[in-house]
Amino acid sequence: MVKPTIITVMVAALLLAIGIACGGTTDEPSAPASGQTTEQQQTGSAPAATEAPAQPATPIPTVIATATPSPTNTPSAAQETAALGGRLRIATIPPVQQLVGSWLGTTTSANTQVRPFTDPLVHTDRFDGSLVPGLATEWEANEDGTQWTFHLRDDVNFHDGTPFTANDVPHSASLIIREDAIATDTGLFRGLFGDDEAELLSNIVALDDSTVQFNLKTPNSLMDFFAGAQQGNLFMYSKAQYDDGGIEAYENPTGVGPWQFVERTIDVNLLYSRNADHYRRSPFFEEMEYVLIPEETTRLAQLTTGQVQIGEISRELHTDAQGQNLAVLQSELPSIQVAFIIGGVYNPEEAGPCKQEGFEDCFYQEGDPHLNPMVREAINRAINREEINTELFGGIGRQHTVWGYHPALPGYNPRWTEEFDEKYGYDPDRARQLLEESGYAGYDLTLLLTELPGVPEMIPMGEAAFSYLSAVGINVTTQPIKWSDYRAKYYRPGKTHGTLAATRGTYRPADITLRFYNRSGDAGFWRTSVDPMTDVLYDKATQSVDPEVKAKALSDLGDLKFDLYSEVPIVWLPAQIVVNPAEIGEMAWPGNINASFTHTEYITPAQ
């Protein structure tokens, strides 16, 4: 028999829960943080932030020769007067790969953990995201884009005192093609420079101590982009350290970055100390520590209690953070493009047995509903982008018209902006009609739900898509899947038929994105190809160093993608970070580097 005391406890628990629930109504945001305007807090803009430039980025010329540093990288007034801070503590999500060797993980992992202690050849401006001199003071390409020459500074030392020379460059590149390498650029570098170290070293040559030449096996117009490591892994490691201690020496690597690597504890933290003699910018803090905290609410608690000064906090908690006198900063440029990729759209030339062992009937298949442009349009028409942006992203997103393309990057066609509402606008009735007319009403679609860094809204967005697509009569089933599994089981072997998956990309030249998503054959990953001309135009764009030819090819390729509904573009987002304005003065980062934030050496303490 139930004892009265037990009933009393249960009733008390119920009342307590209701009491807690009712208490939530009084939790109003407190006053804005000192130095932050309410408007800034509402829009999440940085105190010193500027809007993304509307003008197109500088096209890549055949010859680049910039001898003077970019004025935007010179110290600001705040930096001139900033006092040296103590330890800068940053609460961050544990990276997918915890590493100090850039060849051991993705570009995101490398840019987060390696970039502080060693530099790539080419620096990225922290405001406009352009490539500016760093270790390389100037660089040029030959007419056909098969040979790139970089001229290096001769006054840079590694943290252990040994000089940085051109010989460190081919050595660093060779690390990326090691057998144990799983870097984003491993395949790219093998294709450009050679499958083994000997071949690579014959193609990347130190002409003298301060000149290095890259001889490419195939023309490529983006070598300076790869050397800038915005989306890559080419960071400088000391050949002397390797010669002394082998690959194990890189457990405690020296570097040429503004911070020196001190120590790391897996799943706990990474610690760096200030390089007081950096050629570009010595940090404004004595030390910097990444505190690795998987739980969102714990990161926020660390921020509110002053245990860290900067934290990666998802947008859903920004209002709570602002209510506790924290400020939300955002990157200077759009940082992340979000879209759904329509599976099963392969190049007809890839029909037939699958190339990978263990898979059959993959790639192009006649009769796949997604091969029909009307079905792809129906999917696009069924999705309410405005609602997603307003409700899930707090309205900070900007229009995204063609996957891979941004209005400020080469190859963008303004027609896409003008015609977007007409061709892609939310119209569920039209979507139903298209499905009926195509004969695919009620077809089966698998919606793959994946979590990806930088966009915590991925799963809710996928679940919202479930509602949208179900509403137009598509028979949707969902499948949660890790990105690594998706890569291994679906898009690498060419088995994406009947799927729709949300994905994210960064702000980068369109051909980088297209290489991953649209190029067929072994060069591509996803291989979404709405037209056989895709490959032709892609190759034309990537193999030309003439900016006009390149932009035209990219634009033509974008036209194909836009008119044939290649993907389901959703929104462009800035990167965002939460800081304690009582302790952080100035912080600006471009957002076009594949990481949550960068340029930590320019962060100043509050005065």
Add this chain to the structure above:
Amino acid sequence: MATENRVATPSAIEELAVESSARPSFLGRFWAEARRYPLFPIVLLLVVLVIPAIFSDIIAPHSATTGSLSARLQPPFWMEGGDTNHLLGTDRVGRDILSRIMHGARVSVTIAAVAIFIAGVLGTSLGIIAGYWGGWVDALVMRLVDISLSIPIILLALVIVAATQPSILNVIVVLVLLMWSRYARLVRGETLAVRVQDFISRAQVAGSSHRRIMFRHVFPNVFNSVIVLATLNVGFVIVLEATLSFLAVGIPPPQPAWGLMVADGRVLIASAQGWWVSLFPGLAIMLVVLCMNLLGDWLRDRLDPKQRQV
């Protein structure tokens, strides 16, 4: 010592008359009878679990899997911004939380019923066989039980999901693999005690087959214990299913499962803008598990006096 005066006085007679006239009413007798049963957990289980599980298609006010983003994170009706269209508010994609809890009850009941039935049948059969036969059969079954009990359940779930995908079937498989050994161990012990009883010997002398003895004579004598364990296991299964779903190795979204709903709102659990996303499914789990345990305790008291002494 003075002797008590037992002579009936007029006042005592009046008291007796009042007592006899104050015999319990129908409601009073009903209440007195009802107090012999665990009414509170039974009623609560009916309200939170059983009725929603059976009738969710009829009584749930909204779809459990689809919602509108424009109705996202609406608070419960009694809070500012809430309305009676969504009594317990909405989640991060605008789905009605009350409807999802109701449909989630069906998922929980289905999984608990199927998993406990399969594990119970498997474990009871093996337990009776092991206890009745003894020898190497007993040793083999008990070693299998030891192995089963030594498997870390979360790790097993992760391995199965890594090899396949999250699904209800996987959850049931994991739960059966975990639970059958509990039944086998309990029933084997009970069987060891039963098989030395006189009526078993008499049945053997009378020429009954082993199968008949096991299932006509042994099984009825261990059945009560199995029922008690099964009842107590319901709460355990619901918590475990919720745990697996919380860890994204259980029920795949957007299907409504209580653990998944708790996980969905964990980012907002300390936030003024969405604490209800996790709270109400969490409360449902708590109430159901508590009630099932109370019911199990009561059943144990009624059906298995031996265990009551433990």
